[in-house]
Amino acid sequence: MKQHTSIFFWLLLAPFALWLILLVIIPHIDMLGIALREQTAPREYAFSFKNFIEFFTEPLYWRTFMRTAVMSILATALTLLIAFPVSYYIAKMLRGRSKSFLFLLCLIPFWVSELVRTYGWMILLRETGVISNALQWAGLVSGPVELLYNDAAIMVGLVYTSMLFMVVPLVTVLESLDDDIIEASYDLGGNMWTTMRQIVIPHAMPGIVSGCIIVFMMTLGNYLTPNLLGGKDSLWFTEQIYTQFITRFNWELGSAFGILLLLLSSLIVWLGLKLSRQTLTSTMT
């Protein structure tokens, strides 16, 4: 009997274990190996920290690195600020059909690929785009205006892309808050602000943190949106990795960058959990 259960256990675990080993662990170990070597002669490599030293001595690299981190944190914060009222409205103010309808509205943009969605923004923002033309037509500007290829355009694209991944955990966690508890807060003399701060947000904390983790990781690792909306000046760290691997065939430096990006995202998520006094398990359940 004991033997049977353990066989079934391993059979059930096998797909997951294979996925983890083949697609996550082996590539990363290999990447670490590539990152820690240096080409000394054709087809000859030696162990070296050269790639990591290069990252820290070349300002462009680590400035891009920090800029990506700061912009991602900002994008996460903005997404949270916009998604929270939306989620609160969906979870607590609406009932029945209008609730599912609004939730569906949040979902609909995700029926098309990220590429199409981003091109949608380009149609709106470019020099000959909808907004530029509308402003000229209204007489507010004299010539065409370029709204693409700046940080604000990147931010808009990133927040838009991330919305759903913040709204879903927030709606779930807010729905689990009894209306009674909100009413009790008012009944005991609380106003809207104190109820939000002392009752709703503490209750929603696991959802807020898990939404933030997902959005932050997606933003940090995003390539398409910063590249298309930010253009050549977007300076997103994933573009540096792409350049090293594809343009310069410098797999060693590219791997080092990959490892550093992994360390950075882990560090920031860990810090976020510490600051919000949450644990990874409490936010994922």
Place this chain on the structure above:
Amino acid sequence: MTKNVTAKDSNTSTIIDLETRNVNKHYGDFTAVDNVSLQIEKGSFFSILGPSGCGKTTLLRMIAGFDEPDSGDILIQSNSMLGVPANKRPANMVFQHLALFPMMSVADNVAYGLKQRKVNPAEISKRVKNALESVDLGDSGKKKISQLSGGQKQRIAIARCLVLEPKLLLLDEPLGALDLKLREHMKVELKQMQSRVGTTFIYITHDQSEALVMSNKVAVMNNGAFEQVGTPSDLYYHPETSFVAGFVGDANRWKAKVTQVDHVRCTTQVANGPALRGKITGTKPIAVGDDVDVFVRPEAIKIIQGEDKPQESDNSLQCRVVDLLFNGANSAALLEDIATGKELHVALPQTGEYIGLQKGESLTIAWSQDQTHCFSARSKSTSK
């Protein structure tokens, strides 16, 4: 039942804590609260008793300030509460599922309302400590809500309100979630707590025994309107409508036609059944030929044994024992009228004299005319 009916008997100088004047509330075509007017004296334990969906929760929520009436006025100590939001009303509510804040400690739950009022921290901790001690949970302040038992949560929910010294404490069926034993215990505890603190309690429930045991006064509510307001014993002995007679306490019920009326009594004929004599009760007049509901309580019926004979004036029936429902002090016999097959409940006091009763046995039952209530079938509850 209880002698300590507060200062309400000297009604010359009583303070009215809550008054509602012709309060109405509609949801679409549905009338949730229909022209309710009431006055509740300071320091009383007032219950609103009614089946689910009768509008009692809506009425309580309007008093608390979560809903506004469509018309009418709500006054707490003579101040109109129309347009006053829930967080500004001198009334606090104990919710059906208590609604304690799980993200806070027990002490923080009790302190919450005081903090909203910007009471200084030293004063808060003193009052929280007193409040916790008054509900015998003096050492539980640091505990989490999830560490408390059902009864303890109940007491914290009440302490959290009473620490604010409200004019009214509103209780929305707070005992519903407790198991039977604890519920019986909490009934007594709530009643004692109320007479100790002297705050006016307004308690809504669908459980008649909760309302009867705890209250000074009970309002029986049906279809959004009050059927009768009175002391528990009034409702039990002098129901004014057939709904009250059927809802408060248990009752055996017949539908009958009036054949004879003399002053306060009438004789009725149950179709294909017995003729029953009883008191004309309720607010509606009764005339010969009217349809009436005839009620008699299980505990008013005597089982005639041995040589005893029913009195001339009593109603009596020949019955067969269908089943014996043993339940300690609340035991009953399920009988069947031999002539019509109608089932009747008869209380069996466990004094030993009915111990020999057997299933299938035939016997005679009797009850006095004074214990028989005849209501016009066109009573308030069916007039809609």
